[in-house]
Structure formats: structure tokens, C-alpha cells
Amino acid sequence: MSTEPRTNEHSASTGILAGGLLAAIGGVLLGVQIDQNGSWSGTGWASFSIGALLALGATIVRTRAEGRLPRNTLGIFAVVASFLALAFLLSGVLAPGGSWMFFEMFVIVAVVVLKRQPSSEARWVGYGALGLLVAMLCFRLWITYQGSENRWAVTTIPIPIVSWIPFSFLDPIKSISLGSFTPHELGFPPAGLSFGPTLTLWSFGFALCVAGLLIVQISAREHENDRIHALIQTLPPPLAVFVERIVPEEEWYALGLHGLPERRLARHIESVVADRMARQKGLRAAIDAGRMLSSPSTDGFTNGIHRAIVDPESGSANS
Amino acid sequence: MTIVVASLLFAGAIAVRGIPPAKSVAPQDVKEEGPRILEPMQFLAKGAILRAGELDAWVAKDRRERFKALRTQLFTLRDCPNLLDWLGKLDGQRLERMITELRGGRREEALASLTLIFQLARATEWKPAVMSSARQAPAVRLGGLLEDWLRTWGDKGARDPLLSEPTVAATLFYAHVMRIAQQSPILGQLDEPLQRARTFLNEELAAGQSKRSALGEIVQSSHSAAMSRFLGTDDPLQGFSADAVTLFPDITGACP
Numbered sequence: 062m063s064t065e066p067r068t069n070e071h072s073a074s075t076g077i078l079a080g081g082l083l084a085a086i087g088g089v090l091l092g093v094q095i096d097q098n099g100s101w102s103g104t105g106w107a108s109f110s111i112g113a114l115l116a117l118g119a120t121i122v123r124t125r126a127e128g129r130l131p132r133n134t135l136g137i138f139a140v141v142a143s144f145l146a147l148a149f150l151l152s153g154v155l156a157p158g159g160s161w162m163f164f165e166m167f168v169i170v171a172v173v174v175l176k177r178q179p180s181s182e183a184r185w186v187g188y189g190a191l192g193l194l195v196a197m198l199c200f201r202l203w204i205t206y207q208g209s210e211n212r213w214a215v216t217t218i219p220i221p222i223v224s225w226i227p228f229s230f231l232d233p234i235k236s237i238s239l240g241s242f243t244p245h246e247l248g249f250p251p252a253g254l255s256f257g258p259t260l261t262l263w264s265f266g267f268a269l270c271v272a273g274l275l276i277v278q279i280s281a282r283e284h285e286n287d288r289i290h291a292l293i294q295t296l297p298p299p300l301a302v303f304v305e306r307i308v309p310e311e312e313w314y315a316l317g318l319h320g321l322p323e324r325r326l327a328r329h330i331e332s333v334v335a336d337r338m339a340r341q342k343g344l345r346a347a348i349d350a351g352r353m354l355s356s357p358s359t360d361g362f363t364n365g366i367h368r369a370i371v372d373p374e375s376g377s378a379n380s
Numbered sequence: 381m382t383i384v385v386a387s388l389l390f391a392g393a394i395a396v397r398g399i400p401p402a403k404s405v406a407p408q409d410v411k412e413e414g415p416r417i418l419e420p421m422q423f424l425a426k427g428a429i430l431r432a433g434e435l436d437a438w439v440a441k442d443r444r445e446r447f448k449a450l451r452t453q454l455f456t457l458r459d460c461p462n463l464l465d466w467l468g469k470l471d472g473q474r475l476e477r478m479i480t481e482l483r484g485g486r487r488e489e490a491l492a493s494l495t496l497i498f499q500l501a502r503a504t505e506w507k508p509a510v511m512s513s514a515r516q517a518p519a520v521r522l523g524g525l526l527e528d529w530l531r532t533w534g535d536k537g538a539r540d541p542l543l544s545e546p547t548v549a550a551t552l553f554y555a556h557v558m559r560i561a562q563q564s565p566i567l568g569q570l571d572e573p574l575q576r577a578r579t580f581l582n583e584e585l586a587a588g589q590s591k592r593s594a595l596g597e598i599v600q601s602s603h604s605a606a607m608s609r610f611l612g613t614d615d616p617l618q619g620f621s622a623d624a625v626t627l628f629p630d631i632t633g634a635c636p
Contacts (some may be wrong), residue, residue, distance in 0.1 A: 081386040088393030094383035097600050097607070109397050138383055145390050211605040250401030252597065253604050256563035347469070 073287055076280025077139045084146035084273025089155040091267030095258045096250040097209075105157060105248045112152025114168050114280040119186075120144050131321025132181035132288065139281035145205075147186065147275040153267055156204065159246030165197055191271065198267055202260055208247045209256035215240030286310055292326060304330065305339050398409055398550045402552035417488060421545050423495040426502075429455045432495060438488035443481055447492065450478050454499050460635035463504040475500065479525060483532050487542055490533050494546055497525050498631070501557070507633030516570055519561035519633065524575070526554040527580055531559040534584045547599055549627055552606075555581065555612035556622030560633060562617070577617060 108355070120140070126128070131137045151169060156162045173190045206213060216237045224235040241263055247254075290310070293301050308330065313319065316333055318326060348370060417423075417438065422431050432451055439447045453471060466472045482493035492580035506522050506615065508515035530550055558577035561572050573636050583589065585596035587610060592600060606619025 078386060082382065082389065085386050085389030085393055088390065089396055092393050092397040093399070095593065096401060097604070098402065098597045100402035101399065103397040103399035109394065134383075138386075142386065142390070145393070149393065181418055209608070211608040249404060251606070252600050260414040263578070 065214065071322035073280045073283035074135050076276055077135055077284060080146075080273045080276030080278075080280055081138060082273070083269045083276065084149065086140055087271075088149035090262045091270065092108070092266075092338055093262060094248075094250070095255045095262070097255050098252045099255065100250070101254065102250050102301065104152075108155050108157045108162065108248070109148065109152040111162065111166060112147040114151070115151045115173070116144050116148035116168065118170070119147060119173055129317075132320065132322060135284060136281065139277050139284065142277045143274060143281070146270050146277065148272045149196060149307040150186075150267065150274065153263060154194050154201055154269065156242075157246065158199055159242055159332045161204070161240075161246070162240060168193070168197075179368070186274065187304060195267075195273075196265065198214030198237060198263070200295060204242060205247060205254060206256050208242070208244060208249060209254045211253075213241055214238035215242075228360035258300050282319070285311055288314055289318050289330075292323060293330065304334055307341075308333050395496075396467060413417040417491065420491055420542055420551065423507060424498045424549055425548055425628070427498060428495060432499075435488070435492040435495060437459050439482065439492055439499040440485060440489065443478070446474070447478060447482070450475050451496065454496060454503060457503040459497060460503065460505050463506040464501065464521055466504055467521065476525075480528075483529055487537075487540055490537065490543060491530070491546060494529055494550055496551070497522075497529060497550075498628075499594070501553070501633065502631050505633065506532045506557070506633045507560060514559040516564035516573060519564065521562060521571055522633075523554055523557045523577070526550055526557065530554060530580075530584055534595050535593050538593070538598050546600060547595060548602060549624075551581070551595065551599060552624035553631070554601065555610075555617045556624035557633075574617065574621070582609065583619075585610075 093101055095101055104278055105206060120143075131140050134292070146242070151173070155165050155169075172193050207214065207216075217238050219236045220234070223231060246254075290305075293304050295301075296304060316329075318329060329360055409441060415437075417434070422428065423435065432455055435451070436444055436448050454475065457466075478492050479496050482489040482496070485493075501522055504518075506518035507577070508519065530547070532552070533543060533547060537543035540547075550615065555577060558573045562577075563575035564570060564573075584593065585599055585607075585608065586593040587596055596607075603623050606623050609619030610616045
């Protein structure tokens with residue numbers, strides 16, 4: 062036996078709680094900003110309300126598509142934590158006001174809220190959508206940087222030749238500003254924004270929220286698997302092992318076992334087992350009754366299939 | 381337990397968004413008993429000669445007569461002498477001593493001191509002349525007078541209802557004077573006045589630090605664009621200088 066000490070394995074419930082804590086701390090960091098005088102203030106309710114609205118939309122779309130609800134306190138906490146983490150994330154990347162905010166809202170609605178995840182995925186936000194949120198955060202940080210430098214446009218393009226002439230009266234026509242915005246739209250405090258410290262807070266907040274959301278989602282899935290496993294383990298041990306072989310854990314989410322109340326879960330497992338056994342029996346009957354095994358061929362592909370049916374273990378070993 | 385902590389943190393994360401930003405306001409004038417000086421910026425502006433006499437009453441008795449004589453002389457100075465030349469004369473030396481004395485007095489005397497510095501800048505030539513040997517010297521000397529005043533009154537003045545605005549004006553004007561000294565060579569620029577002004581203003585405003593000085597907060601609230609420019613690398617004094625020209629368009633440093 063190995064004498065190496067075993068590391069303690071954390072349960073799914075620990076993951077949900079840790080993820081929730083991370084998301085909450087991230088939410089705090091995303092909700093504050095530091096002005097040029099070093100004073101702290103909040104980022105305002107407006108962008109959070111929009112973020113919460115979009116997160117609610119994503120939650121409803123997701124729940125409607127799956128028809129699943131949390132079945133215990135920890136499950137409910139996981140859903141609430143996921144909703145809040147998503148709300149913090151969305152409000153953290155949205156421009157705090159003005160036309161930019163509405164443009165970004167439409168993008169989020171299209172890519173995050175209405176986007177259907179594959180049925181095998183338990184996460185609310187796919188990696189593609191996450192990439193989009195990172196890009197939007199970078200855009201928000203850029204316009205915040207521009208504003209903190211008292212440049213109220215996304216970018217300023219100098220006009221060649223005119224911008225090279227050193228006469229100050231030409232200043233108004235030396236450059237073109239693209240995508241203008243105002244301090245009010247950015248929710249800046251009266252003393253302006255201190256970019257460096259605020260960038261640090263928001264970046265850490267965003268990273269913590271993303272990490273929290275992913276951990277909560279993965280742990281919630283494991284937590285549901287634990288619940289289903291616990292129900293199967295109420296069967297006599299040999300039967301429980303057989304059921305878990307015929308309905309493997311990897312398929313539980315896709316089979317719609319997650320989120321079902323215990324009575325319906327038991328019925329659903331019964332029907333899946335019955336369905337799979339019926340299919341198994343049908344296959345065996347086809348093998349026993351058919352002539353397909355009595356006519357070996359010289360064709361390599363046919364031989365391979367023949368071997369795979371007669372002796373599946375050697376077939377899988379060859380492959 | 382962890383659920384409770386996380387829930388409290390979630391509630392906190394929502395609540396912090398409502399923290400109102402700190403208002404950046406200049407110190408409000410208070411109702412003081414007895415006479416007080418109103419509109420102190422008028423003592424630094426072009427029409428200062430009309431009110432300069434009011435300051436006599438605020439100067440300590442032991443120097444009141446000397447102040448009155450020097451004030452009259454400075455406000456009636458003609459022919460726009462070179463600042464360095466005039467300060468080297470007997471009257472100029474007296475004026476410098478008076479500026480130093482007043483700077484160490486009460487706040488009203490500090491205002492009188494600053495009034496004398498601004499009038500000196502208005503009545504003398506300190507802008508680099510083409511045929512001068514040390515072209516930047518008069519501007520640097522004037523900058524030195526402002527620097528000494530700001531070193532004594534900068535942060536204190538920013539918190540004072542009477543001196544708040546004059547202190548900000550002196551800061552802008554100091555940057556303007558030092559920028560002129562910086563640009564004194566016919567070709568190129570001098571690095572020394574810029575570095576000196578930059579170091580001094582950084583210290584006075586606490587510009588690059590997480591918590592600004594009282595003067596830094598007021599300058600930030602009223603001249604935020606200039607402050608941002610100051611924190612950059614491209615001509616950092618330009619923003620303050622432009623704002624100073626807007627405030628005091630008549631002080632050019634050149635003789636008409």
C-alpha cells in the first residue's frame with residue numbers, strides 16, 4: 062500500500078460555497094471605483110440594474126429550455142450565486158450609460174442571453190461568450206482610460222499635414238474624434254477617475270466573478286450527480302452497480318435527470334433502465350437469430366465488424 | 381455559515397454600488413465677525429490697483445507704513461524695468477524683504493504678499509528677451525518668489541476660504557512662469573525649469589499619489605484637464621499655463 066498522504070478531496074458543496082464567495086468578492090471589487098483624490102465611490106445602480114436584467118433573461122431562457130429547478134438549499138444557493146455572478150459580470154463590462162451601453166446590451170442579448178448552450182453543457186456562459194465579455198471589459202477599460210486622461214472619445218485621428226502645422230489656432234481642426242462620450246455617461250466621480258487602481262479592482266473583480274461562476278456551475282452539476290448517485294445507492298449494491306453501468310454518470314445531465322424531484326427522478330431512471338435493457342435484449346436477439354455472424358468474409362472491414370460483435374473487448378483493444 | 385457569509389458579501393457587493401462619490405468643493409466662506417476681505421481674486425487681477433489700498437489695514441502695525449510705501453511705488457512703477465535689474469536695486473530689495481515678512485504673517489498678510497508678487501509680474505519684464513545672456517533668469521526668479529509663497533501657504537491656503545482661490549491661481553501662474561523659462565532658448569528648451577517645476581508641483585499637489593493634497597484636490601476639481609496633462613509626459617506644464625493665461629491675460633512678462 063502507498064504510504065503517501067492523501068490530499069483531502071473537496072465535495073461539490075464546498076465548490077459551490079467557494080465559488081459563491083469568489084463571485085461575491087468579485088462583485089464587491091467590480092462595484093467600486095477610486096477618484097483622482099483617492100476617495101472611493103460606487104459604480105452606480107444603473108449599470109447593475111441592466112446587468113441584473115440581462116442575467117435574469119439568461120436565467121429564464123436557461124430554465125425554460127431545461128425545465129429544471131434546484132431541489133435543495135445548496136442548489137438554490139448555486140442558482141442565486143450564478144445569477145448574481147452573471148449580473149456582476151455583465152454590469153462590469155457594460156459602459157455605465159449612454160448609447161454605448163445600449164449597443165453593448167444588444168450584443169449581450171444576442172450572444173449571452175438568447176444563445177442556447179449544447180445540451181451536454183451545464184454552464185450558463187460558454188467560452189465564446191466569455192471571450193466576448195473579456196473584449197467588452199477591455200473596451201470599457203479603454204474608454205475609462207481615455208476619460209481619466211480627459212479625452213472624451215474612443216480615439217482621435219490626427220489629420221495629416223494640418224496637424225503638423227504648429228499654429229494653435231488650427232487646434233480645433235487638427236484631429237477628428239471618433240465615438241465621443243461624456244463623464245456623465247461613464248459615471249465618473251466629480252474629481253475624475255484614478256485609472257490605475259480602478260483598473261486593478263475591476264480586473265480582479267472580473268477574474269473572480271468568472272472563476273466563481275465557473276466553479277459554482279461545475280460544482281452544482283457535481284452536486285446534482287451526487288444526489289442522483291445517492292438515490293441509486295438506495296438499491297441493493299449489485300443492482301446499484303448494474304444501474305450505474307447501464308446509465309453512466311456522464312449521461313445523467315443529457316438524459317434530463319438533473320433537477321428532477323426524487324419521485325420523478327426514480328421513475329425516470331426506471332424508464333431509462335427499461336429502455337436500455339429492451340434495446341440490449343433486442344440487439345442480443347438480433348445477434349442470436351441473424352445470419353450475419355455465419356458468413357465470414359475476406360473483406361477487412363467486414364472482418365473487423367464481425368470481430369467487434371463477437372469479441373468486442375479484443376476489437377476495442379485493437380483500435 | 382459560509383452561505384451566510386457569501387450572502388452578506390453578495391448584499392455588500394450590491395450595496396457598495398450606491399456609495400456616493402466624494403464631492404470636491406472649495407472651502408466655503410464662513411460668516412466671520414467683524415470686517416473681512418471679499419473677492420480676494422480682485423487683488424491679483426488687472427484692477428488690483430483699485431483695491432490694493434484696502435490691504436494696508438490688514439498688515440501688522442509695525443510694517444504697515446513700509447508696506448504702504450512699497451505698494452504705492454510698485455503699483456505706480458513705470459517704464460517696465462527688467463525684473464532682475466529692479467530687484468537688485470534698493471526698492472527691489474525692500475520689496476523682497478516685505479514679501480518674505482508678509483508671507484510669514486497672518487492669512488490677510490499672505491494675500492498682501494501674493495498681491496505684491498502678482499503686481500511685480502505685471503509691472504516688470506521677465507519674459508526672455510532675444511539679446512539677453514541668461515534668458516531664463518528673470519522668469520526663474522519670479523517663479524522662485526511664487527514657489528516660496530506656495531511652499532508656505534500651498535496646502536494651508538487651499539483649506540482657507542480667503543486664500544483658496546488665490547492659492548490655485550498662484551499655482552497655475554507659477555507653472556506658466558516656469559514654462560516660459562523652460563521655453564526661453566531661441567532653439568530647443570531648457571530642462572532645468574521644467575524639472576524643478578515638476579518636482580515642486582508634484583510635491584505640492586501630491587499629484588501622482590493615491591491621496592492628493594488639499595491643494596491638489598481643488599486644482600483637480602477646477603482644472604482637471606490641466607491636471608491630467610501635468611501627469612502625462614507631453615509638455616506637462618502646458619495645461620496649467622493655458623489656464624493661467626485665461627485667468628491673467630494681461631500678465632505677459634513682456635513690455636508693451
